[in-house]
Amino acid sequence: MLRGAALAGGGVLLGGATALGGATRSAHAAAEPHVHTRANWGARRPRRRARVLGSGPDHIVVHHTATANTSDTSTSHAAALSRSIQRYHMDTNGWDDIGQQLTISRGGHVMEGRNTSLAAIRAANHTVGAHTAYHNSHTIGIENEGTYSSATPPEALMASLAETCAWLCAVYNLDPSSAIVGHRDYNATSCPGDRLYAMLPELRSETRTRMRAQLVDEDLLDGSEVPEEHRPSYPERPMDERRTEHFHGPALGEHGGGS
Numbered sequence: 494m495l496r497g498a499a500l501a502g503g504g505v506l507l508g509g510a511t512a513l514g515g516a517t518r519s520a521h522a523a524a525e526p527h528v529h530t531r532a533n534w535g536a537r538r539p540r541r542r543a544r545v546l547g548s549g550p551d552h553i554v555v556h557h558t559a560t561a562n563t564s565d566t567s568t569s570h571a572a573a574l575s576r577s578i579q580r581y582h583m584d585t586n587g588w589d590d591i592g593q594q595l596t597i598s599r600g601g602h603v604m605e606g607r608n609t610s611l612a613a614i615r616a617a618n619h620t621v622g623a624h625t626a627y628h629n630s631h632t633i634g635i636e637n638e639g640t641y642s643s644a645t646p647p648e649a650l651m652a653s654l655a656e657t658c659a660w661l662c663a664v665y666n667l668d669p670s671s672a673i674v675g676h677r678d679y680n681a682t683s684c685p686g687d688r689l690y691a692m693l694p695e696l697r698s699e700t701r702t703r704m705r706a707q708l709v710d711e712d713l714l715d716g717s718e719v720p721e722e723h724r725p726s727y728p729e730r731p732m733d734e735r736r737t738e739h740f741h742g743p744a745l746g747e748h749g750g751g752s
């Protein structure tokens with residue numbers, strides 16, 4: 494699943510300038526990873542169409558799925574995982590749809606999550622999801638299959654995660670060093686697991702490397718332009734966290750928008 498060539502997936506367009514929801518940041522056309530659509534994985538219809546905002550998120554939140562570290566790297570397994578998460582979010586949590594915008598399997602397959610997510614990203618807009626309590630209106634969530642409290646994520650997953658982050662940072666004009674955070678940076682949770690969390694600096698650096706390879710302009714949104722209330726608060730990790738498959742910490746809360 495490694496797609497080594499940075500220019501794979503349709504090449505790179507340079508210098509595209511697009512107004513983002515009233516702001517005048519320039520958006521970079523980016524190399525898009527292969528994303529399996531909701532139709533590809535057999536998504537159920539959402540109860541309601543997701544809310545789409547006319548400007549992009551300012552942070553990318555990395556999660557783990559708190560499911561088994563399977564050795565099945567097939568696309569069919571990745572599709573089944575997405576259906577399973579959607580079932581949990583809709584039937585157990587009672588939400589309108591799957592919560593996160595993107596899911597990446599241990600085989601490195603990138604799957605669209607919440608309805609409208611892919612179209613919104615391509616348009617540099619933001620589909621409001623349900624993955625990080627109090628911060629859903631300005632963050633995009635990527636659920637990475639597995640449990641990474643002590644296990645190390647597979648290379649295929651990390652490669653696809655970096656490719657996906659490079660795409661999102663280019664589309665939304667984000668600086669990977671400040672934009673890529675873990676769920677625990679906002680909510681009291683161990684998500685995305687100590688091991689994956691410890692790999693975030695490496696992910697930021699790998700993302701930047703890929704952006705450079707794609708000749709993405711380095712004039713990225715500086716973290717200092719992000720409103721204070723949007724910045725990570727680094728809460729304490731809970732000691733007695735609930736251990737349930739698919740549960741990886743608080744995902745909904747006021748300002749969350751939708752469910």
Ligand SMILES: [Zn+2]
Pocket residue numbers: 555556557624676682684685741742
């Ligand atoms: Zn999480």
